[in-house]
Amino acid sequence: MSDLHTELKESIIEQLNLEDMQPADIENNEALFGDGLGLDSIDALELIVLLEKDYGIKLTDPNQGKQIFNSINTMADFIEKHRTK
Amino acid sequence: MYINGMSNISAQPDDFLTSAEIIDIQGNILSAVVRPYRELIKPMLLRRMSKAVKMGIYTAVKSLSRSGLECPDAILVGTGQGCMQDTEKFMQQIEESKEQLLTPTSFIQSTHNTVSGQIALFLKCNGYNMTYTQNSVSFESCLLDAQMQLELDEDIQNVLIGAVDETSEKFTGFQKLDGQIKAETILNKELFPSSSPGSIISESAAFFSISREKTPRSLANCVGSKIINEIQSSEIEEKVVEFLSEFDLKPEQMDAVVLGNNGDHRFDDYYQILQQGIFNNILQLNYKSLTGENNSISAIGCALAVSVLQHQKIPKKFRANSKSASKFRRILIYNQYLGRNHGFILLERP
C-alpha cells in the first residue's frame, strides 16, 4: 500500500468522524459510497473540500466526484495525476 | 391529552425523579449525563450528531417505546437555543477560513429543527413535524400546538413532544458575561437561598408520548397549558388564578406546585410571591438546584410532576416546604426565565 493510500484513509476517517475505524478497515478497492463504506452525499461534499485543501485540486463539476470517490484506489489515482501540492 | 410514556436526560442520574440520590456538581455549567446512545443509534448516524440530537433521539425513542408506540402522528420539539455546538463550530470555521473552503456538516446540523428532523428521519415518520424556539416557553409552545392538533385534526391520535437544549463552549460562556450565569462558583445543591444574580446553566432533554384518548399506560392527563410573554411580578398571583379558573379550579385545589426557582435573585420573586401567597399551604417543589437552568428545563419540571402523579411520592430533595398532601391528583408547573416567557402547565392524575 502506498503512503498516499494510507494518508487518504487517515484523513477520511478524521474528516468524516468515522471514530471506530482504523485505516486497515478500509479496503483499497472497496466502494466508499452505497453498500461499501456507506458514505453519503454530505460526505461527498466533505471529500471535495479535502481534495482542494490537501492536494490543491479544485473540482468544478460536483458530478465528477462520483467516479473519483468510487474507492480509495480511484481517489489515489486521480490525486496522483492532478495534484498541485 | 394523556401522557403515556416519558424519558429524560439531565445532569442527574437516570432515575433521579424517584431516587434520593443527588449528583453534586461544582461549577456553574452542568453537562448532561451521557447515555448509551450506541444501543439505539448506529455509528454511521451517530458520528455527525451533536449532543442535542443524541439526547433528543434517545429520549424520544425511549418515551415512545415506554408507551408502546413506534411512529407518532406528529412530532413537536421545543428548543430555546437549538443546536449550538454546530452553530458555534461553523461560525468559527467561517472566521478561521476567511469564508473559504468550508465543509457543510456543521451547517447542516445547526438549524433549529435538526432534532425534530432527525427524529422523523430516524423513525421514518412522515407526519406533522414542528419546532418551537421561544426561550423558556419552547416546550409549552409544543404543548399548546399538540393540544390544538388533537382538537382539530382527526387523523392525529398520538403525538411525540419534547424539549432539548445543549451547551457549547463559547456561546454558553457568553452567558457569564451578561449575568445569566452566576459570577461566583457554587455547588449546585447550594443554589438556594441565593442573593446574587444569575443561575447555573445546563443541558437537558425530556420527551413525552401523548395520546388523545386515555390508555392503560396513561401516567398523567395534561389538562391545559398557557403562555404569557410579559407579566409584572405584582400580577403573578392574579395570572395564576386566572389560568386555573379556565378549568374551574382554585389555587388551594392543587396538591403540589412545581416551581422554577433558579437562584437568580432578580427574578425569583415571581415564585416567592406565589410561595408566600396563594400557594402558602400547598406542597412546593423545586428542581433546578439539581438540574440547573436552561430553555428546555420546564420539560424536566413537567416530568417531575408526571412522576409524582404516577408514583404518588416525592423524594425529599425536591421539597421546598414542609407541606404535604395525602393524595396527588393535580399539579401545576410554573416557569419563567429572566422575568419573561412565562409558562403554565396543569397536570392531573388520569
Added chain:
Amino acid sequence: MKTVVVTGMGIVSAIGSSVTANLQSLQNNSDGLSKPDILQTGHQFPVGEIKITDAELLEELKLTASLGITRASLLGIKAITEIFENSGKLADNANTAFVSGTSVGGIDKTEQYFDLFDEKAALRPYIQAQHPGYTTQKIAEYFGIQGLVTTISTACSSSANAIMTGARLIQSGRYSKVIVGGSDCLTKFTLNGFNSLRILSDEPAKPFDRDRNGLNLGEAAAYLLLEAEDATSDQRILAKISGAGNANDAFHQTASSEDGEGAFKAMNKALKMANMEAQNIDYINAHGTGTQNNDLSETNALKRIFKETVPKFSSTKGFTGHTLGAAGAVEAIFSILSIQEQQVFANLNYQNIMEDGLIPVRENRKHQVDHVMSNSFGFGGNCTSLIFSKHE
C-alpha cells in the same frame, strides 16, 4: 372550526418596502438581486438584499442600538407597522397573539460581535440575540404584545408554519386576532452555509429550468394579520385561509426525496383541510428555489398531486431571492396579491424545460384566481403547503 381571514399585511423585501411596492416590482418583472453591499462578506454571489442599513432602520423606527435590536427584528417591526398604518388600527394587545418564523434570528449580531463580547460590555445586550425567540421578543415589545408570543424555526418553511399555527389558534377559538409571518436577514452564516452545500448560483437563479444551478439568498420580513371571520370588524377582508398542511419527507437532513413524498403529503393535507379537489387550485406559488434537487422533487410532487393538469405555477424567488424563514410569509402575500389582482406572476429566468419537467408561468398575466396554493419546504424534511382563497 372558525373561519380564518386575512385582514392586513405588510412586507419589506429586496423588491420593495411595502405591499404596493412589491406588487409593482412583480408586475414590472423587476428583480431585487444585486451584489451584497450591506452584508460584510468576501463573497460576490447575487443576493436579494434590502438596501436599508440597520442605522437607517433604527432612525426610521425611532429606536436606539443600545436596545440590542437585531436586523431581523427591525425588518419585522417595519413590516408590521405597515399592517397597522394601512388598516388604520392599533394592535389590540391583550387579545392578539404573535407567532413568528425565522431560521437564524439575530445571528448576524452574534457573528459581528463574537470576538468583541469579552471586551465591550456595551455589546452584551446582543448575547441573547443569537436565539430566534429573542428577535420575536423584540418585535413583541415594540408593539406591546404581552400574551402568547412564540417562534417557529423550521428552516425555510418557518413562516409558512407560523401562518398555519396562527390559523389554528383562531380555528380552535383560542384567539380572534393573531399576527403571523416571519423575518430573516442576510448573514455570513447562511451565505457560507449554503455555499458549503454548493447550492448557491453565481447568477440569477432559474427555478424549474433545465440548466438551473442553485439559489440566490435574500432577506425579508412579511407579516399578516389573521382574524376570525365572525369576530372581525374589518370591512376589507383580503383573503381566506382555507387549507394548511405540514408533513415530513423523512428522507435526508437537507435533500428532498426524488418523488417529493413530504411535499406530496403536505399538499394533500392542505387540500383535505380545504375540502377541495386538486383541480380547484388556480395557481401555485411554488417553493422553486432553483437548486437541482428541490425543483426536481417539487416537480414530481406536483405531477403526483395534479396528474395531467398541473395549474399555472411559478416560483417568485427570482424576484426576492430565497428569504429562508421569511419566504413562506413573503409568498403568502404574493399569493394573496395574485387573488386581488387576478393575475399570476412570472417565474423569472426560465428558458428550457427540464427532462419530464413542467413549464412555469413565463410572463405575468391576467388569470382567474380563486384559490392559490403556496409551498414552502425546508431542511429537516419540513414541507408545508398553504391554500389561500378569494373571500366571497
